[in-house]
Amino acid sequence: MINRIFIISRQISADEPEENVYYTILADPASQGSLDNAYRSLAGTSLPALGLALEINGPLSDTANRLAAAACFLPSGLRVDDQPTILLKGDSQRSLEHASAELKAYLDQQGLSNCLIHKVLAPSSEAPQPTWPTPGFNQLFESPEKLTDYYSILLAGDRSYNNDLFFYSLSTPAQHSGLAALRQIENRLRQDFPIQISLIRENQRLEKELKALKKIQASTEAELENHKQYLEVLRSTHPTKELQDYYTHEYEILPLWFKRLGHLVKVLTGKRTFRSLFRDDVKKYKD
Amino acid sequence: MNSPTCSIFFHNYYGQHDDWIRFFSQKMNVPFILYYNIVEDSPYNLEQSSLSGISRSNPPGPGLKKIVLRRSPNQGKDIGGKLVLLDAALRENDNSEYSLFLHDKKSPYKIQNEAWKEKLFRIVEPTFAQKALSAFGNDQKIGIIAGADSIRNEYDPHSQSFVSRNSVLLSGLQSAYNIATNDYRYVAGTMFWARQRPLLDFFTQHQPLDIRGSLERGNVMDDNHGTFTHSWERLMTWLIFTRGYTIKGL
Numbered sequence: 248m249i250n251r252i253f254i255i256s257r258q259i260s261a262d263e264p265e266e267n268v269y270y271t272i273l274a275d276p277a278s279q280g281s282l283d284n285a286y287r288s289l290a291g292t293s294l295p296a297l298g299l300a301l302e303i304n305g306p307l308s309d310t311a312n313r314l315a316a317a318a319c320f321l322p323s324g325l326r327v328d329d330q331p332t333i334l335l336k337g338d339s340q341r342s343l344e345h346a347s348a349e350l351k352a353y354l355d356q357q358g359l360s361n362c363l364i365h366k367v368l369a370p371s372s373e374a375p376q377p378t379w380p381t382p383g384f385n386q387l388f389e390s391p392e393k394l395t396d397y398y399s400i401l402l403a404g405d406r407s408y409n410n411d412l413f414f415y416s417l418s419t420p421a422q423h424s425g426l427a428a429l430r431q432i433e434n435r436l437r438q439d440f441p442i443q444i445s446l447i448r449e450n451q452r453l454e455k456e457l458k459a460l461k462k463i464q465a466s467t468e469a470e471l472e473n474h475k476q477y478l479e480v481l482r483s484t485h486p487t488k489e490l491q492d493y494y495t496h497e498y499e500i501l502p503l504w505f506k507r508l509g510h511l512v513k514v515l516t517g518k519r520t521f522r523s524l525f526r527d528d529v530k531k532y533k534d
Numbered sequence: 535m536n537s538p539t540c541s542i543f544f545h546n547y548y549g550q551h552d553d554w555i556r557f558f559s560q561k562m563n564v565p566f567i568l569y570y571n572i573v574e575d576s577p578y579n580l581e582q583s584s585l586s587g588i589s590r591s592n593p594p595g596p597g598l599k600k601i602v603l604r605r606s607p608n609q610g611k612d613i614g615g616k617l618v619l620l621d622a623a624l625r626e627n628d629n630s631e632y633s634l635f636l637h638d639k640k641s642p643y644k645i646q647n648e649a650w651k652e653k654l655f656r657i658v659e660p661t662f663a664q665k666a667l668s669a670f671g672n673d674q675k676i677g678i679i680a681g682a683d684s685i686r687n688e689y690d691p692h693s694q695s696f697v698s699r700n701s702v703l704l705s706g707l708q709s710a711y712n713i714a715t716n717d718y719r720y721v722a723g724t725m726f727w728a729r730q731r732p733l734l735d736f737f738t739q740h741q742p743l744d745i746r747g748s749l750e751r752g753n754v755m756d757d758n759h760g761t762f763t764h765s766w767e768r769l770m771t772w773l774i775f776t777r778g779y780t781i782k783g784l
Contacts, residue, residue: 286625313743317625320571320604320618322588356747358607358614466577469608473753 271298276311298325303337391425545615545637549578571615610749612637677779680726689718700760
């Protein structure tokens, strides 16, 4: 797909992995059982990636914040453009804003400041026509028909790709039919405007490559900084003292008879010349 | 007994995952679960595509029961990674008897870096493990076992104060987490064997991720000032002392 489609459901029934189609499992933060079930699904998934969606009806509990962080640490935790991604679903803008700020603060503390938190606003009433999302929020679609109507309009506009769409799937057949309809709309566009689609694909490929290179650059710069720090530490204390201490603890404290025996062992093992035991003016060590 | 005897908590910054898993599988002579954290923003671990392959290419065997993988940003160095893994162990309802804490130690700023690393990794050798397990079995008061040469004392009896730059932070954290002990020995490098129950009891009361949230980001060092990360290096030992256990060096 040329847009990102997020499927939200309480039970996962994923098709074959498909580019830009992301599955998330919905949990109720107020219920410990629901959070535990969500964790089990996330940790035990056979999908390459599975995300967490939280149903927001009030402030987030500490347990929910921790679960969101733990979900980001899972190897199969959902990443979009290499950024951990969490969905918050609710019907109150205020609750979503509040929960998002709380969650962001907790994730920042965990070093997950790059985490994407999508606020997904459920429709308050059944609007007859597809509507554009409120700025800062994403629109949730619960009906496959409304989703496909919206997608048709979206693809015909000037911002036809790199959008996020959110579909709450109440049943597996609804999920399958919704995705199939979206694919059909895209195929129509592909047939009518093949050059446009290939340019979009190329643009997406280059953006992905750019992000990957930026990541390599950032981690390499950080590692370089680490090595500068190591050098400063090495220079701040005289290395000969550390070497002397090491020598003292490892060798100097040994009894004299043991050290002398060691020299004999060196001769016997061919590491030292026999004559050097008695004279200083001969070659001591064998090459 | 069917349940695994040991859980290894291993933090990886420098990659080479298959080599490490093979290393543990060869060395460990007791059944074990491997909790394995990967620093995802390390330049040595940028090949994320290999993550799912780690479990697939290392199926369970006679020793290795399961690999529990995690990936996290570089926060709190190995302590931060081990806290991520302790959180995973709590979520997995891990009931192993013993824990073994390790990380792919490298200290490029130390001249004797390699010798220090070898000393620390001595604790994975089968002979060491054998001795550690029999010591735990023979003396119920032993809570931690480490290489004798890696046990340090944070307390200086002459000055009657902590020796490192972490003293202020340590006192504050001891009081905040109710870690009261008169024994201030700790395992430098945080590589040791421990009884798992007292550890998990503590982290059930004080969530590992909440603690991790206070740790410093990046390659933190305590040469000039104290850090939460280095304070928790000491507290990881002391929190076991507060439950009536002691430490033994081998």
